[in-house]
Amino acid sequence: FSTSFTSFARGRRGVFRIYSETAPPVTPAVASVPPFCKIAFISEEKGRGVVATESIKANTVIGDYEGETITESVKDRRYLKSREAERDEEDHRWLASRVERGQSASGDYLFGVSGVDAFIDAEDEYFSNWTRFLNHADAPNCNVKSLPMGMSGKPRVWFVASRDISPGEEICFSYGDDYWIDDAEPVE
Numbered sequence: 001f002s003t004s005f006t007s008f009a010r011g012r013r014g015v016f017r018i019y020s021e022t023a024p025p026v027t028p029a030v031a032s033v034p035p036f037c038k039i040a041f042i043s044e045e046k047g048r049g050v051v052a053t054e055s056i057k058a059n060t061v062i063g064d065y066e067g068e069t070i071t072e073s074v075k076d077r078r079y080l081k082s083r084e085a086e087r088d089e090e091d092h093r094w095l096a097s098r099v100e101r102g103q104s105a106s107g108d109y110l111f112g113v114s115g116v117d118a119f120i121d122a123e124d125e126y127f128s129n130w131t132r133f134l135n136h137a138d139a140p141n142c143n144v145k146s147l148p149m150g151m152s153g154k155p156r157v158w159f160v161a162s163r164d165i166s167p168g169e170e171i172c173f174s175y176g177d178d179y180w181i182d183d184a185e186p187v188e
């Protein structure tokens with residue numbers, strides 16, 4: 001099964017700069033980082049990312065992409081400007097909760113899982129884990145895999161090292177061409 005990474009608000013980089021001048025809060029996503037890597041500020045363009053602190057062997061499963069599992073129609077109401085008017089009370093509560101907790105709502109952390117009407121939204125750091133900080137690279141050192149249903153009964157998306165990774169290297173995967181459709185271009 002293939003999986004696509006989705007962005008709805010390319011160019012809204014402001015959301016990534018909010019924390020760049022002050023220490024970011026230790027959210028559950030930040031606290032979940034495993035011993036073999038750390039979350040670090042990479043650059044103004046990329047924001048934060050994940051850097052290996054230990055050697056990681058090729059084919060190591062490095063982690064699962066965790067977040068809120070939502071349907072395509074919920075995803076569209078939350079993030080598409082053209083569908084904003086269709087938001088129901090729950091959608092409004094969801095947005096207010098993000099704002100209250102200082103969480104962005106850019107739509108840049110969505111994984112569409114093939115074979116099922118499901119997107120994993122890892123934008124909210126209180127409902128996701130460290131893998132939300134993995135940045136894109138054209139020549140990545142890890143691959144992404146997915147299944148429409150894992151042992152939890154929900155879709156499963158996970159990352160596997162595609163080659164040996166050395167301490168100090170940024171851990172990245174390829175978001176795919178569809179992610180960078182608007183004005184923004186990835187940097188290496």
Ligand SMILES: C[S@@+](CC[C@H](N)C(=O)[O-])C[C@H]1O[C@@H](n2cnc3c(N)ncnc32)[C@H](O)[C@@H]1O
Pocket residue numbers: 007013016045046047048049108109132133134135136137185186187188
């Ligand atoms: C899933 S987030 C990755 C974590 C993000 N860097 C952060 O600080 O929360 C995806 C966003 O990171 C930035 N990004 C990731 N890889 C990039 C790259 N190679 N070049 C430029 N921006 C990148 C873009 O703003 C993109 O929308």
